[in-house]
Structures are given as structure tokens and as C-alpha cells.
Amino acid sequence: MRSIGKYFIFIGSLFKNRESFRTYVSLFFDEAVKVGTDSIFLIAIVSVFMGAVTTIQTAYNLVSPLIPDYVVALVVRDMVLLELSPTIIAIIFAGKVGSNIAGELGTMRITEQIDALEVMGLNSSSYLVLPKVMATIFMFPALVITSAFLSILGGYVATVFTGVITPFEYTQGIRYHLNEFMVAFAMIKSVTFAFLISTISSFMGYYTKGGALEVGKASTAAVTNSVIAILLADYLLAQLLAEYLTSI
């Protein structure tokens, strides 16, 4: 409970005694490149294979003369938009970016770089963490959109190479009765997950005490706690928004 309280105080400290706006601009772009651009390759690989495998698995499990083949693509699309792209990619993102954030801040803490910022009169948490949080919140939804597109493309490629269903049926299923709120749902999830990953990882790194061993532990704790928070938030958002999704 004490850690949760400390976490909320930490989040509050990001917005108190901020530095000037211009200070954050270049930091934001630097972080956006680190968080977003540098993650594209990993996200792309995972997404393409995730879409392809989901298509093949669904096709093999959905064998019935009563179910048209294009339903496979419809299932893939809904799974990708609602769960796979926002949640699975968030978990992978927590592993890559979360551990990086915690490691970076943890190392800065144990090598007194954070103290150096404080001595200069800067609000170190705001200076270091706020750009990371903002960059993650802006970049992660873009990565989720990219992932959804590449997953669906991966599914298409799988149909071409394996013939589990025809590419025409796949395209037909992808376009069939799309509920646009699914995209909004995915964006709500991605913004929530981005906030959780960046703040939890920063919190773990910022309060690291000790040496190299503790930095490693902080990185691991950042990933573990981020993943747990993602799954809890995923469940809560599903409860809150799924009903609305089915009603429209």
C-alpha cells in the first residue's frame, strides 16, 4: 500500500514545479524516437507473425459447413483490434521500453546523475520522467495502429501462402460489418497502457537504491509490475467498454 501511495505522489511530482515548456520540447522528441521509432522493428515482426498464426489457427479450429470461410478473417480482425494489438503489444513494449526506462533511471540514480540535476535546482522527476511519459502516450497508440495493420496484413500473407482460406474471402471478412468503436476501444486501451508502462517503469527506476544488482532488479520489477497493471487495466476496460461496444 505504501508503494502505491508513493507511486501516486511520484506522479503528482511530475506536474509540480515543472521546467519551462521549451526545456521539454527537445527531450520529448528524443524520447519519442527512443520509445517509438526504435521499437517499430520488433513490433512489426511480432505483429506480422501474430496475424499470420492467428489466421491459420482460427481457420483450423473453425471448420463447419454452417460457418462461411470469411468469418475466419472477421475473427482475426476483431481479435487483433480488441486484444492482440493493444494488449500483447503492450506486454512486449513493457519488456523492451519499460525495462529500458527503469534501467536508465536506475543507473542515473546510483551514479548520482539525478542528484546532480537536483543540486542544479531542477525538478529531476519532472525533467526526466515527464518527457518519457508524454512520448510513450503519443507513440504507443501509433505503434498499436501499425501493429493492427501489420497483423491483418500478416493474416493476408498467411492465406496466400497456406491457402487455409482464399485471399478474397479474407479481404471480405476483414471488411465485413466493422464496428468503428473497436478502433476507439483499442486507442483507449493503448493510451491507458502507455501511461501505466511509462509511469510504473519510471517509478521503479527513479527510486532505485544500491548498485548494479538493484538496477537489474528494478528493470525486472518494472516489467513485472507493468504487465500486471496492463492485465488488470485490460480487464477493467473490457468490463467498462465491452457492453457499450456490443450495444452499438
Add this chain to the structure above:
Amino acid sequence: MIELENIHKSFGNVAVLKGIDAKFEPGKVNMIIGASGTGKSVLLKCMVGLETPDVGGVFYNERNFSNARRNDQIEIRREIGMLFQGAALFDSKTVEENVRFPLDVLTRLPVDEKLDRVNQVLERVGLTDTNKKMPSELSGGMKKRVGIARAIVNHSKYLFCDEPNSGLDPQTSITIDNLIKEITQEYNITTVVVSHDMNSVMEIGDYIMFIFKGDKLWEGTADDVLDADVKAFNDFVFANKLMRSLKKFRK
């Protein structure tokens, strides 16, 4: 001038500082010495605002720092430069960016002027051709020198050094000590050095304060060290053979 008034600091039930009073004058190298775990670094942290004293206060030219509002504290902090034990250079920035950093975040000087100041201080610490090097490419002594350059680039009035010689060979230690002494006198800075290196204390210390278990047990100048009659102080100072021989020789 920096004044410490009755500084107390505890962590849980452990009293680390038990009422420290001191005055550190400008243009002098003020040394805080003592064995490991006696509260030197905590006192230094209280002085620069990384810790808040439980009782008492730190005054910078009669301005109360410890109990000041955050904005007033920031104003004072901007007059402070600090050399950390490991230099605390930012890993992702070059030497030039590290030294320029206080100017970037604390001033609105034109880029050319910032660069001029950076080059001036780098030249002053004897690192003229290292602007584009990364901290990982520097030796321990060079890192300390970059740390000093960063600490004085914003025309700091107060310079704090935490164990400036730790991890350095004797020759480099002397270079760093002399640099601190020269800079202190040249810019009339109030310098406070935390150290347990007696060579350094005897070499550059103008005022020496000895802390033992959170109390100030002795104070004086380098000349007074050999004549001190405080047991804990003598145990600390004359722990090594060289200092014992020096005392014997003096007698």
C-alpha cells in the same frame, strides 16, 4: 559565506548529525573530514538540499536555505556547483553538452556565448580537445575535471566536492586538489570539500572540520592539525605511517 546552525539529522532512530555549527568563508577551501559513516556526506547533502535537516539551518550569505520556499531554494541552488564522487556526468551527453548543461537549463544565453564559456572552463581545467568525447572515453581524473568545469560554468558562488580524490592515483589527486584550490581563490568561491584523504587535507585545506559520530569534534587549520589533542581526531589523522612520521619529525 555559508553558515551551519545546529544541524541535526536522523534516519529512523539513528541520529547521524547531532548539532553541527560551522562557518565556511569565501576564497577558502573548507574541508569536512572524518571516518566513513560519521555523517560527512549527510551534512553535505543537507547543505546542497538533497536532505533536509530535522533541526537547524544552512544559511547562504544570511539567506536561510533549509527552510526557504522552493522558489527561493532554487535561486540559491543555481549559485551552487557540485563535484560528485563519481563525477556524475550524463552518460548520453558529450563533454561539451555536459558542461553546457547548466547553461542550457538555467540561462537564456545565446548559443555562441554558451560555447565560449564552455571552452573557457574546459581550458581552465586543462581539457581543451575533449569537447566531442563521451564520458565513457575519459579517465577518472578527466571525468573529475569535467565535473569541476560543469560546476563552475554558471559562475557558481559555492562549490561542493564530495570525495574529489576517490579512485584517483596520487599524482592525479594532487592535480585535482590544486585545481580546486586555484579555482577557489581565482573566482573567490566558497568551497566545501568532504574528504578522508589526509594528503589532500594538508595540501589544500584552509579550514578543517573533523566530524566524529555526528558531532563536530575539532576545527582548525592545516597548521593546527599536528598539535591537536583530541584523541578521536589524532586516531583518524595519524592512522597512517606517513602522518605519524611527520608528527615525530615535527617534535
